[in-house]
Amino acid sequence: MGDDMGGVRPESLMMSHGHDPHQTEGSVKVPIYQTSTFEFASAAEGKHFFAAKGAGYIYSRLDNPNLRVAEARLRVWDGAEECLLFGSGMSAISTTLLATLRPGDIFVHSHPLYGCTDFLATTFLPEFGIMPVAVTGDMHESAVEAAVEAAMAAGTSDARLGMILLETPANPTLDLFDLEMYAAIVERHGRPGSRPLLAVDNTFLGPMWQRPLEHGADIVIYSATKYIGGHSDLVAGAVLGDRGVLEPIGHLRADLGTTASPEVAWLITRSLETLQVRTDKQLENAARVAGFLRDHPKVRRLRYLGLLEPGTRAHDVFKHQCLAAGALITVEFDGGEAAAFRFLDSLGLIKLAVSLGSTESLAEHPGSMTHAGVDEDVKRRLGITPGLVRLSIGVEAADDLIADLAAALDAV
Numbered sequence: 053m054g055d056d057m058g059g060v061r062p063e064s065l066m067m068s069h070g071h072d073p074h075q076t077e078g079s080v081k082v083p084i085y086q087t088s089t090f091e092f093a094s095a096a097e098g099k100h101f102f103a104a105k106g107a108g109y110i111y112s113r114l115d116n117p118n119l120r121v122a123e124a125r126l127r128v129w130d131g132a133e134e135c136l137l138f139g140s141g142m143s144a145i146s147t148t149l150l151a152t153l154r155p156g157d158i159f160v161h162s163h164p165l166y167g168c169t170d171f172l173a174t175t176f177l178p179e180f181g182i183m184p185v186a187v188t189g190d191m192h193e194s195a196v197e198a199a200v201e202a203a204m205a206a207g208t209s210d211a212r213l214g215m216i217l218l219e220t221p222a223n224p225t226l227d228l229f230d231l232e233m234y235a236a237i238v239e240r241h242g243r244p245g246s247r248p249l250l251a252v253d254n255t256f257l258g259p260m261w262q263r264p265l266e267h268g269a270d271i272v273i274y275s276a277t278k279y280i281g282g283h284s285d286l287v288a289g290a291v292l293g294d295r296g297v298l299e300p301i302g303h304l305r306a307d308l309g310t311t312a313s314p315e316v317a318w319l320i321t322r323s324l325e326t327l328q329v330r331t332d333k334q335l336e337n338a339a340r341v342a343g344f345l346r347d348h349p350k351v352r353r354l355r356y357l358g359l360l361e362p363g364t365r366a367h368d369v370f371k372h373q374c375l376a377a378g379a380l381i382t383v384e385f386d387g388g389e390a391a392a393f394r395f396l397d398s399l400g401l402i403k404l405a406v407s408l409g410s411t412e413s414l415a416e417h418p419g420s421m422t423h424a425g426v427d428e429d430v431k432r433r434l435g436i437t438p439g440l441v442r443l444s445i446g447v448e449a450a451d452d453l454i455a456d457l458a459a460a461l462d463a464v
């Protein structure tokens with residue numbers, strides 16, 4: 053677990069935690085350490101820095117003061133012991149998978165997955181003998197165990213469950229996965245001295261609205277490009293968890309060179325100052341927008357976590373596991389891709405672009421954009437239909453967003 057912050061809330065710590073202005077000429081903001089390398093005071097000091105990890109700065113692919121401040125602040129939100137910042141969400145995910153999985157391992161992953169993660173799971177890793185097992189949000193524990201057992205039986209004699217990676221809520225369907233159920237599964241597959249890791253891609257809710265470490269996850273992963281960065285002006289990723297769990301991932305980050313640059317780490321530090329106020333407004337706006345779309349005759353189906361039906365399993369998981377409904381909404385139109393494109397092409401204030409979680413509202417077509425690479429059959433089965441549009445709600449005036457959506461819906 054993370055540091056004791058003396059009861060001070062994360063949003064209050066984002067302006068100061070991990071930085072002492074008196075170490076930097078009184079600079080209230082952290083300066084950018086625009087350097088690739090650091091001078092040692094002596095050869096003996098250089099030797100010591102290499103021998104004792106974290107004793108001092110060596111080279112910016114390994115560590116940098118901007119990384120340290122951004123990581124210290126980011127880990128406050130999830131209450132994590134350790135945080136590693138990466139050059140993108142995908143470098144965070146790929147470094148984590150490569151550090152953890154070995155040939156012959158079974159890799160359980162949620163379905164659907166963000167398109168590039170889906171490629172790693174279903175195409176790239178199998179080329180190295182890692183066997184993917186896809187699970188969906190409606191599966192109960194016995195069905196997941198049966199799928200794992202079947203993969204074990206088909207695998208090598210020493211096949212083991214290596215890792216479970218869940219994207220919950222899933223991109224773009226907002227399907228929810230019960231983290232405590234999966235935590236029990238990894239526990240059951242433990243062997244003396246080791247157990248599979250449960251990793252959660254928490255990009256869709258971010259650390260304000262879901263804290264997977266509190267529900268049994270070992271690792272939390274973010275595309276920090278989204279809510280954490282929040283301004284569509286950077287690409288970054290993060291991995292959080294206990295120090296021991298993250299150690300091999302940190303080593304591989306240095307060796308692969310997937311580390312975030314000092315400038316990106318600085319921008320993340322800037323963004324974290326407003327994470328709470330930005331996302332409070334996004335949350336409020338999304339609830340207003342969902343309320344408008346819910347009863348609109350042109351919308352065949354609306355997905356929004358704030359409108360899950362009470363009494364359903366998804367609603368129970370949401371209530372137990374999530375802190376708020378987030379700012380993502382999907383709408384589905386009769387009339388397939390043509391209707392979805394008419395809608396997208398008619399938006400004005402809301403930008404037609406991939407990505408999410410930023411100050412500006414965005415809309416995209418998962419079937420032909422973010423999830424274009426996902427197998428067509430899988431897309432159909434999981435509900436990534438040609439008529440589906442994903443909306444990420446920003447901080448604009450809600451009335452203006454609703455007016456923009458109303459005009460675009462007229463064109464469908």
Ligand SMILES: Cc1ncc(COP(=O)(O)O)c(C=O)c1O
Binds near residue numbers: 141253256277
């Ligand atoms: C759920 C999810 N995970 C990971 C990624 C990849 O992040 P990045 O684009 O920062 O590499 C994305 C990107 O959209 C995403 O939506």
